[in-house]
Amino acid sequence: MITFFDIPSTLPANAWSLNTWRIRFTLNYKRIPYKTEWVEYPDIAAVLKKHGIGPTDENRDGTTYYSVPAILDVDDTTGEVKAALADSIPIAEYLEKVYPATPRVFPEDEEGLEEQKAFRVLREMVPIFTIMCKATLPVLNEASRDHFSKARAMDLYELYEVDRLEDVPYGEEEKRVLWRDLEVCFGKLDEKVAKTDGAGVWFKGDRITFADFVIGGVLIWMRTILGENSEEWARVSPWNGGRWGRFLEGLKDYETVI
Ligand SMILES: N[C@@H](CCC(=O)N[C@@H](CS)C(=O)NCC(=O)O)C(=O)O
CATH class of the missing domain: 3.40.30.10 (Glutaredoxin)
Incomplete structure (x- = not known):
């Protein structure tokens, strides 16, 4: 086992x-x-x-x-x-x-x-780190928060030069800019997938491959942390002709947490 x-x-x-x-x-x-x-x-x-x-x-x-x-x-x-x-x-x-x-x-x-x-998603999606790490921190168990705060601030050090995630500036204006930039990143991912998907749902057309789980991992992270009924997820799922909402829908059978 x-x-x-x-x-x-x-x-x-x-x-x-x-x-x-x-x-x-x-x-x-x-x-x-x-x-x-x-x-x-x-x-x-x-x-x-x-x-x-x-x-x-x-x-x-x-x-x-x-x-x-x-x-x-x-x-x-x-x-x-x-x-x-x-x-x-x-x-x-x-x-x-x-x-x-x-x-x-x-x-x-x-x-x-x-x-x-070689398939990567996050490397070309810098704004997602700030948006999602900020949103993830409060939903972790107490035991993990301090580690996560310091570790992710270290990952983001070149951008913000702070030692804790809580000190990364994240007001209304920062959010607006990051979300706008994130939409552009998703547009690029959409173009990349469109080059290989042969008009299917998945990276390789009609057949699921590991790359779909890489994309699905990012999407399910967003949906879980932001909340399925949140205003933020409602923004993401229709981007790029509804590709992302459809994508996660297609992975539903493999979503069981044991
Ligand atoms: N290259 C690794 C990356 C895995 C990774 O970074 N996992 C995070 C959890 S999302 C982790 O374990 N981080 C430990 C830490 O931040 O100390 C993989 O593809 O599995």
Whole structure:
């Protein structure tokens, strides 16, 4: 059975993180049984180290960066640890290889696989960090807030030069500018997807691939944190001919949080 490590919140769905959603969508889509272990931010490094899972990156200050999603795959009969790993692409590749009878999320050809691995959304969506990190902070559990505030302020240091997310200026004018810029970013993502989707819903037309879970992760993060009935989500879902609302609607079957 797979143990899937995710970050909890105060929201009814518990799950919210764009990065972990990529793997939750993958597990659900492949119908691979798993259980979730919820880990607060300050405990991520210790929990992963305990299972022999290494860091995925370095922080700006040079310290090691441990992250989720991460998985532990244990043989139920023998207790043998089949895999213990972090980072969404390697996890998806592992699931693809070890559960071959499940629907594939990566194309079989090298070029198609490389396209999937290189697919990024957030890098070209700078305004989303401020908007969404500000909105995420208050819905995390108390145990995670301080870590999240400092860690995300560190990520945004070049823009704001503050040590805590609370000190990032976010008045009406800042919001207006960020939301306007975010709409432009979504327009660019729409153009990028339109180049490959062959007029279908998904990145690769009618067939779901991992890139759709990368996009879906961002969208479900927004919808969960901003609120499905919020004025902000009502703004996003109709952008680009309603593509984003439709996109999440199409992922509904894979939205279960176990
Ligand atoms: N490259 C990683 C990135 C994962 C990531 O950054 N996850 C965040 C949660 S959304 C995390 O664990 N952050 C730990 C921290 O901020 O200390 C992946 O694709 O899985």
